[in-house]
C-alpha cells in the first residue's frame with residue numbers, strides 16, 4: 001500500500017473558494033482553481049490542471065448556491081483529472097480558518113468540539129468563519145475518514161506581547177468578552193517573513209521584518225526574529241490599513257455617531273464599515289488595477305482614494321519601524337503588494353532618512369519570484385515576496401497528520 005502524500009487545501013472566503021491540490025513529495029501542485037461569486041447567478045469556476053506539464057484551464061459559469069455546492073463542483077473538476085476526493089493518495093484536507101481566538105495557536109485536526117469553537121467565533125469574523133465552517137463540513141461529508149486540518153489566520157500572532165495585544169479599555173470588560181487584538185493573515189505573515197529572511201541569506205531568527213500583506217483584505221505586521229510582535233488587524237479583520245471594502249482604523253466614536261445621529265443599526269454600521277468603505281467607499285472601485293487606470297485618465301476621486309490608502313500604509317511602516325527599533329526588510333505581498341509598483345513606490349517615498357528607498361527600475365520588474373527592489377546602497381531591504389498561503393497550509397496540515405514535514 002502506498003503512503004498518501006497529497007493534501008487538498010481550501011481557502012474559503014466570504015464569496016469565493018480558492019483551492020490547490022499539492023503533492024508533499026516535492027511540494028508540487030497537481031491542480032488549482034477558484035470558485036467566485038458564490039450565491040450569485042453568475043458564479044464562476046476556473047480550474048487549472050497542473051500535473052505532468054499541466055493542461056488547459058477550464059472555466060464554467062452558472063449559479064453555485066453556497067460553499068457546499070462550490071466544493072462539490074470542485075470535487076467534480078478534480079475527478080475529471082483523475083484526482084477525485086476519493087483518491088487513496090489524499091493524506092488530509094487543509095482548511096484556512098480565519099478566526100481561531102485565543103485557543104488555537106497551532107494547526108488542529110477538526111472534530112465536533114473544534115467545529116463548535118470555530119462557530120462560537122463567528123461574531124468576530126462574520127465574513128469569514130461561516131464560509132470556513134461550511135467548507136469543512138462539506139469536506140467532512142465527502143471524505144469522513146480523512147483528517148480535516150484547520151490552519152488559523154490568528155495563530156502566528158499569538159506571540160504578540162500584551163502591550164500590543166491589549167486595547168486600553170476596562171480590563172474586566174475586555175477579558176469577559178475576550179476583546180483583544182488577534183490579528184489575521186498570519187499564515188501569510190509567517191510564510192513571507194521566513195521567505196524574506198531566505199532572500200537576505202539569513203535565518204528567520206536573525207532578521208526583523210515589516211510585512212505588508214495587501215490583498216482585498218490588508219494587514220501589516222512587525223516580525224522580530226521570526227516572531228510576530230505587532231499587527232494591524234484587531235479583534236476582527238476590520239482594523240488597520242485601508243482595504244478593498246473595509247475602512248481600517250477610524251475613531252470608534254464614528255460608530256456611536258452613526259447610531260445616534262444617522263439612526264443606523266449596529267448591523268447597518270457593520271455592513272458600511274466592512275463592505276462599503278475602504279477603496280470602494282472612497283471611489284467606487286476596490287480593484288487597484290482599475291483605480292490606477294482611472295488615475296491615469298485624470299480621475300480625482302480615484303487619486304484621492306489612492307493617496308488615503310498609501311498614507312495609512314506609510315503610517316504603519318513608520319509605526320512598526322519604531323516598534324522594531326531595527327528593521328532589516330520591508331516586504332510587500334498579496335495581490336496589491338506583489339503587483340502594484342505605484343503603491344510600493346508611493347509608500348516608501350520620502351523615507352530615505354529611515355534607510356528606505358525603492359529603485360524605480362527594479363520596482364517595475366514583473367515576476368513571480370521573491371526579489372529586492374531597493375537600491376544597493378539602501379540600509380534596509382525593500383522586497384516583493386509572493387505569498388503562498390496554500391503551500392504553508394498544506395505543509396502544516398501534512399506535518400500534523402504524518403509527523404513529517406515532507407513526504
Ligand SMILES: Nc1ncnc2c1ncn2[C@@H]1O[C@H](COP(=O)(O)OP(=O)(O)O)[C@@H](O)[C@H]1O
Nearest residue numbers: 214215216217286287288289334335336339340
Ligand atoms: N496587476 C495588478 N495590479 C494592481 N493590483 C492588482 C493586480 N492584480 C491584483 N491586484 C489587486 O489585488 C487584489 C486581490 O488580492 P488577493 O491577494 O488575491 O486578495 P484576496 O486573497 O484577499 O482575495 C485585487 O482586488 C486588486 O486590487
Ligand SMILES: CC(=O)OP(=O)(O)O
Nearest residue numbers: 184185215216217237
Ligand atoms: C482576514 C482577512 O481579511 O482575509 P481576506 O483578506 O481573505 O479577506
Ligand SMILES: [Mg+2]
Nearest residue numbers: 215216217334
Ligand atoms: Mg488573501
